[in-house]
Amino acid sequence: MAELTQTQELRENQDVLLEINNLTVVYKSDEEIVHAVNGISFQVGVKETIGLVGETGAGKTTTALSIMRLLPERTGFIEGGEILYNGMDLVTKPQNEMRMIRGSLISMIFQDPMTSLNPIMTVGDQIYESLEIHNTDNKTRQQLDERVNELLTLVGIQPRRKKEFPHQFSGGMKQRIVIAIALACEPQLLIADEPTTALDVTIQAQVLDLMRELKEKLDTSMIMITHDLGVVAETCDKVAIMYAGEIVERGSVEDIFEGKQHHPYTEGLFGAIPNLEEETDRLSPIDGLMPNPTDLPSGCKFHPRCKYCMDICREQVPPVYLEDGHMIACHLVVKED
Amino acid sequence: MSKYIFKRLLIVIPTMLAVILIVFLLMNLTPSDPASVILGPNATQEAKDKLNQEFGYDKPVLVRYFDYVVNLVQGDMGTTYTTSRSVFTEVTMRFPTTLKLAAIGITLAVVLGVPLGIVAAVKQYSIFDIIGTATSMFMASVPGFWLGLMLILLFALKLGILPSYGNATWVHYILPSVTLALPVAASILRMTRTTMLESIRQDFVRTARAKGQIERKVIFKHALHNALLPVVTVAGTEFGFLLGGAVVIEQVFSINGVGKLLLEGIRMKDVPLVTGCAVFICFLFMIVMLLVDILYAYIDPRIRDRYTRA
Numbered sequence: 001m002a003e004l005t006q007t008q009e010l011r012e013n014q015d016v017l018l019e020i021n022n023l024t025v026v027y028k029s030d031e032e033i034v035h036a037v038n039g040i041s042f043q044v045g046v047k048e049t050i051g052l053v054g055e056t057g058a059g060k061t062t063t064a065l066s067i068m069r070l071l072p073e074r075t076g077f078i079e080g081g082e083i084l085y086n087g088m089d090l091v092t093k094p095q096n097e098m099r100m101i102r103g104s105l106i107s108m109i110f111q112d113p114m115t116s117l118n119p120i121m122t123v124g125d126q127i128y129e130s131l132e133i134h135n136t137d138n139k140t141r142q143q144l145d146e147r148v149n150e151l152l153t154l155v156g157i158q159p160r161r162k163k164e165f166p167h168q169f170s171g172g173m174k175q176r177i178v179i180a181i182a183l184a185c186e187p188q189l190l191i192a193d194e195p196t197t198a199l200d201v202t203i204q205a206q207v208l209d210l211m212r213e214l215k216e217k218l219d220t221s222m223i224m225i226t227h228d229l230g231v232v233a234e235t236c237d238k239v240a241i242m243y244a245g246e247i248v249e250r251g252s253v254e255d256i257f258e259g260k261q262h263h264p265y266t267e268g269l270f271g272a273i274p275n276l277e278e279e280t281d282r283l284s285p286i287d288g289l290m291p292n293p294t295d296l297p298s299g300c301k302f303h304p305r306c307k308y309c310m311d312i313c314r315e316q317v318p319p320v321y322l323e324d325g326h327m328i329a330c331h332l333v334v335k336e337d
Numbered sequence: 338m339s340k341y342i343f344k345r346l347l348i349v350i351p352t353m354l355a356v357i358l359i360v361f362l363l364m365n366l367t368p369s370d371p372a373s374v375i376l377g378p379n380a381t382q383e384a385k386d387k388l389n390q391e392f393g394y395d396k397p398v399l400v401r402y403f404d405y406v407v408n409l410v411q412g413d414m415g416t417t418y419t420t421s422r423s424v425f426t427e428v429t430m431r432f433p434t435t436l437k438l439a440a441i442g443i444t445l446a447v448v449l450g451v452p453l454g455i456v457a458a459v460k461q462y463s464i465f466d467i468i469g470t471a472t473s474m475f476m477a478s479v480p481g482f483w484l485g486l487m488l489i490l491l492f493a494l495k496l497g498i499l500p501s502y503g504n505a506t507w508v509h510y511i512l513p514s515v516t517l518a519l520p521v522a523a524s525i526l527r528m529t530r531t532t533m534l535e536s537i538r539q540d541f542v543r544t545a546r547a548k549g550q551i552e553r554k555v556i557f558k559h560a561l562h563n564a565l566l567p568v569v570t571v572a573g574t575e576f577g578f579l580l581g582g583a584v585v586i587e588q589v590f591s592i593n594g595v596g597k598l599l600l601e602g603i604r605m606k607d608v609p610l611v612t613g614c615a616v617f618i619c620f621l622f623m624i625v626m627l628l629v630d631i632l633y634a635y636i637d638p639r640i641r642d643r644y645t646r647a
């Protein structure tokens with residue numbers, strides 16, 4: 001336990017790399033407005049890994065795409081809030097400046113490795129492309145080629161296979177190539193959107209190990225989006241639990257796995273809250289469905305599914321309870337205090 | 338790859354036999370006979386019978402079919418009934434005109450259709466998209482001869498800046514090839530738009546953007562390259578059709594191409610000429626489609642793999 005508090009202290013003294021304040025994102029179409037992300041805030045410190053956890057449709061990918069400023073052009077809009085990267089606001093950055101940041105300072109690994117690679121370009125060329133785009137110190141073609149080999153070796157693929165096309169690789173190897181692309185320019189922040197969900201269980205572990213190893217080696221901060229509590233326990237320093245576009249609970253891994261108080265949704269996710277050592281792979285299902293993001297419930301958005309639901313939950317947005325960096329947005333927790 | 342090409346070439350043979358058979362049967366189904374057409378209504382039955390006998394037209398259709406194939410294998414396409422010239426000479430004499438028309442037509446169509454299709458997709462729902470899509474719908478639905486006539490009316494009669502018929506100089510090719518190109522451009526535009534829209538939404542395009550790639554390269558290097566296959570198919574097929582002679586357009590503009598020759602042959606019930614045209618067109622079409630397939634392999638490594646493994 002002494003060790004835990006020590007690392008926690010260390011972390012709190014760290015510099016903040018990414019700070020998201022009150023981010024609100026909607027998808028607009030002719031018929032409806034989807035409230036995908038509703039005023040979320042969190043921070044990512046240098047070298048830190050934060051886990052973004054939640055059911056499908058919680059707004060995890062939307063959050064990631066907002067940071068990259070890659071929301072679908074005509075439908076996805078950042079309605080409010082700020083995304084401060086090293087103190088500069090990415091929300092107001094023009095696209096041509098954003099382009100210089102993407103791939104060099106912030107990289108993203110997408111959900112499905114099967115479709116993330118261009119099927120008609122050799123994998124070597126696809127890694128090379130990343131390097132070439134951000135080749136600010138005018139390295140020669142040869143030097144870049146050398147670096148491609150290096151990266152392939154780094155992710156455990158023989159460099160001589162760089163002339164091959166994506167369809168000649170297995171799913172796990174494709175994800176390794178995607179990782180090589182993302183890490184090509186040694187970004188400060190890596191956003192991994194369910195990097196292992198599409199992979200076989202046996203390969204998941206390999207890919208996760210690789211990511212952790214590379215992250216250590218390159219001092220990269222990471223946002224790890226996942227459904228898998230096992231992944232969170234293994235890779236993350238901090239966790240944010242998302243529900244219907246909001247963060248309902250946030251804290252260190254220890255807070256989430258071992259803390260005394262929790263948001264009922266988190267409780268539901270874990271079933272009976274396990275401890276860090278115990279194996280809990282999947283999120284346990286909670287009765288009911290995520291509310292329709294075009295028509296969110298009043299008050300606390302979780303109230304229709306909450307087994308502790310009180311009158312006040314239907315009417316008022318829950319206040320934020322905060323203790324030692326452990327945040328919970330719930331009427332219940334506050335009342336108990 | 339060469340094994341694949343060889344296999345594909347082998348398929349040409351049965352296809353050709355079938356095409357020739359169909360031509361023979363169809364020509365047989367139509368009323369009248371070559372001699373009646375050539376000698377006119379006033380000729381005696383005796384004279385007609387004699388001429389038909391000379392042509393070998395008195396034999397049953399299947400026997401004629403068989404004879405034709407045997408001769409064809411020996412490189413003899415026969416002589417026409419009407420001009421008594423070698424069918425091969427007749428067709429190859431007309432072919433350069435048709436080829437020129439088809440080549441200009443398809444080039445124009447691609448040059449117009451592909452870029453406009455890209456713009457329509459990239460700027461979906463914009464004014465470019467709406468105008469482009471509407472125009473292409475219109476172009477695809479008006480008949481070619483009407484379009485040809487309208488263009489003649491405007492540029493030849495009203496403005497008087499372009500010749501309306503014949504194929505003496507390159508200027509003569511402008512109106513007919515534009516007439517040919519517009520509907521083809523329309524279908525290429527729509528195909529490009531559809532496949533680009535699909536391609537733009539693919540994950541790997543997002544990956545390219547996530548790398549920080551500039552938008553122009555995202556569109557051309559990643560999205561377009563992956564959208565090309567269906568476009569190549571449409572362009573290739575249309576080119577194959579155009580090579581067969583644009584029967585209607587050649588008629589409208591009085592151009593002595595293969596299409597017009599074929600039509601004359603049908604009118605005169607000139608079986609060797611019609612069959613010769615059909616054989617020639619069919620062969621070219623299959624070659625073009627083979628080239629399209631080879632182009633596929635060049636564009637898409639997955640298809641290349643399939644060919645080399647097969």
Ligand SMILES: Nc1ncnc2c1ncn2[C@@H]1O[C@H](COP(=O)(O)OP(=O)(O)OP(=O)(O)O)[C@@H](O)[C@H]1O
Binds near residue numbers: 054059
């Ligand atoms: N392009 C879009 N247009 C309209 N609505 C969208 C679009 N993309 C996502 N949404 C909606 O926004 C909400 C959040 O989606 P998002 O993809 O961020 O969820 P997620 O947490 O990543 O889910 P998953 O675990 O399934 O990946 C969902 O209700 C989804 O239907």
Ligand SMILES: [Mg+2]
Binds near residue numbers: 060062111193
């Ligand atoms: Mg997602």
